[in-house]
Amino acid sequence: MFRRILIANRGEIALRVMRACKELDIETVAVYSDADRDQLHLRLADETVCIGPAPSVDSYLNIPALIAAAEIADVEAVHPGYGFLSENAHFVEVCQSCDITFIGPSAETIALVGDKVAARDLAKRANVAGVPGSDGPVETEAEAAEVARAIGYPVLIKAAAGGGGRGMRVATDDESLVTGFHSARAEAETAFKNPTVYIEKYVERPRHVEIQILADKHGNVVHLGERDCSLQRRHQKLLEESPCPVLDEATRNAMGEAAVRLAREANYHSAGTVEFILDQEGNFYFIEVNARIQVEHPVTEEVTGVDLIQEMIRVAAGEPLRIRQEDIQPSGHAIEFRINAEDPDHNFRPSPGRIETLIPPAGPGVRWDSHAYQGYSVPPHYDSMVAKLIVHRATRQEAILAARRALHEMTIEGIATTAPLFEKVLQHSDFINGEIDTSFVERYFAK
Numbered sequence: 001m002f003r004r005i006l007i008a009n010r011g012e013i014a015l016r017v018m019r020a021c022k023e024l025d026i027e028t029v030a031v032y033s034d035a036d037r038d039q040l041h042l043r044l045a046d047e048t049v050c051i052g053p054a055p056s057v058d059s060y061l062n063i064p065a066l067i068a069a070a071e072i073a074d075v076e077a078v079h080p081g082y083g084f085l086s087e088n089a090h091f092v093e094v095c096q097s098c099d100i101t102f103i104g105p106s107a108e109t110i111a112l113v114g115d116k117v118a119a120r121d122l123a124k125r126a127n128v129a130g131v132p133g134s135d136g137p138v139e140t141e142a143e144a145a146e147v148a149r150a151i152g153y154p155v156l157i158k159a160a161a162g163g164g165g166r167g168m169r170v171a172t173d174d175e176s177l178v179t180g181f182h183s184a185r186a187e188a189e190t191a192f193k194n195p196t197v198y199i200e201k202y203v204e205r206p207r208h209v210e211i212q213i214l215a216d217k218h219g220n221v222v223h224l225g226e227r228d229c230s231l232q233r234r235h236q237k238l239l240e241e242s243p244c245p246v247l248d249e250a251t252r253n254a255m256g257e258a259a260v261r262l263a264r265e266a267n268y269h270s271a272g273t274v275e276f277i278l279d280q281e282g283n284f285y286f287i288e289v290n291a292r293i294q295v296e297h298p299v300t301e302e303v304t305g306v307d308l309i310q311e312m313i314r315v316a317a318g319e320p321l322r323i324r325q326e327d328i329q330p331s332g333h334a335i336e337f338r339i340n341a342e343d344p345d346h347n348f349r350p351s352p353g354r355i356e357t358l359i360p361p362a363g364p365g366v367r368w369d370s371h372a373y374q375g376y377s378v379p380p381h382y383d384s385m386v387a388k389l390i391v392h393r394a395t396r397q398e399a400i401l402a403a404r405r406a407l408h409e410m411t412i413e414g415i416a417t418t419a420p421l422f423e424k425v426l427q428h429s430d431f432i433n434g435e436i437d438t439s440f441v442e443r444y445f446a447k
């Protein structure tokens with residue numbers, strides 16, 4: 001097992017990784033930018049290193065600064081968290097060349113699944129159905145029109161390097177296809193320095209359902225059931241739950257097996273997620289692989305009792321998986337709420353600033369994953385997540401009651417947050433009945 005790990009991240013995930021390290025008796029090295037001197041996890045680290053000014057490109061994305069910190073602090077491994085360098089194949093190679101273990105999949109696997117066009121081919125090889133669409137990248141307007149007419153409108157133009165819902169456009173006819181094709185390419189070029197796009201059938205009113213997988217370096221792969229992440233705004237997740245309220249056992253098993261086949265085909269090791277969309281008829285289609293730990297991992301941890309971050313660390317150190325598929329018996333129902341510093345009444349505009357009052361919720365069935373404390377200032381430079389509230393109860397109905405109770409107890413003053421939206425969602429009959437899709441928030445709560 002590792003003696004010392006560097007955590008190449010900030011915020012709640014840096015704290016989460018640190019907690020896993022402490023429980024494994026591993027020393028931690030925390031890094032921070034100039035804007036992050038007051039991060040909670042810095043107080044708990046064995047060593048802290050400043051890696052640069054506030055902008056991420058100069059700090060959390062600054063590979064030379066991170067490698068220098070890792071060398072100086074003499075670590076054996078780096079945990080990237082999510083975002084930042086977590087899916088950067090080049091960073092993995094640099095770590096490797098410096099004899100530092102990257103806690104995540106190999107550079108080859110990250111590069112392969114990071115290209116969504118290549119990932120669609122991979123799924124096909126693993127006998128996993130993707131959303132009907134183009135065979136590969138779509139290079140010209142004419143080619144786009146040909147594909148769109150063949151599969152039928154509406155279609156979705158997506159960036160091959162996409163993430164965070166960027167570089168994605170819906171087209172309902174030839175005219176919006178041409179506009180969407182060019183604007184998706186331009187957005188993809190700006191965001192990812194790669195204008196490549198492809199086309200998928202736009203599945204109407206789908207649910208987003210994903211499978212958590214865990215794989216070691218010895219060929220063992222298991223899945224840990226699903227998460228339903230249909231509650232989104234602008235194709236970005238706000239609330240996740242497990243199990244999915246509408247999935248039958250046969251579909252659940254088929255999805256789990258598909259995810260494992262895909263992971264094997266990609267030579268996957270570490271924790272990862274295979275994402276699907278589920279149409280109104282109950283058919284599921286592969287959309288992408290996230291080759292990292294995800295924001296919503298606690299939902300799976302609660303229902304399975306598996307500490308995913310600790311398992312990632314063990315697998316990276318070369319240990320074989322300690323769990324077999326039959327050991328995974330999910331129990332109860334978990335829901336996660338992303339408490340972001342955003343104003344849901346004003347189109348989710350960011351609301352950074354000082355948290356004047358913070359009273360976190362607690363009590364039975366409540367987990368609070370957060371780096372925030374009273375007096376902490378949410379900096380404007382990074383993502384807006386302040387906390388993740390996770391509830392776990394025996395049934396979905398009880399989880400909803402616990403969530404209402406927890407949100408009622410929680411007080412955050414000084415910044416706007418997404419909490420008031422969740423209070424409304426928890427009262428909405430469609431949500432209570434489990435009848436939501438990816439446009440639920442826009443349909444009922446868009447302002």
Ligand code: ADP
Binds near residue numbers: 131156203204275277
């Ligand atoms: P990103 O990597 O940018 O997050 P994804 O491929 O994971 O992009 O898709 C994000 C979200 O966009 C999904 O959760 C879903 O809501 C929506 N989406 C993606 N593909 C389709 C599709 N073919 N039809 C309908 N909605 C889709």
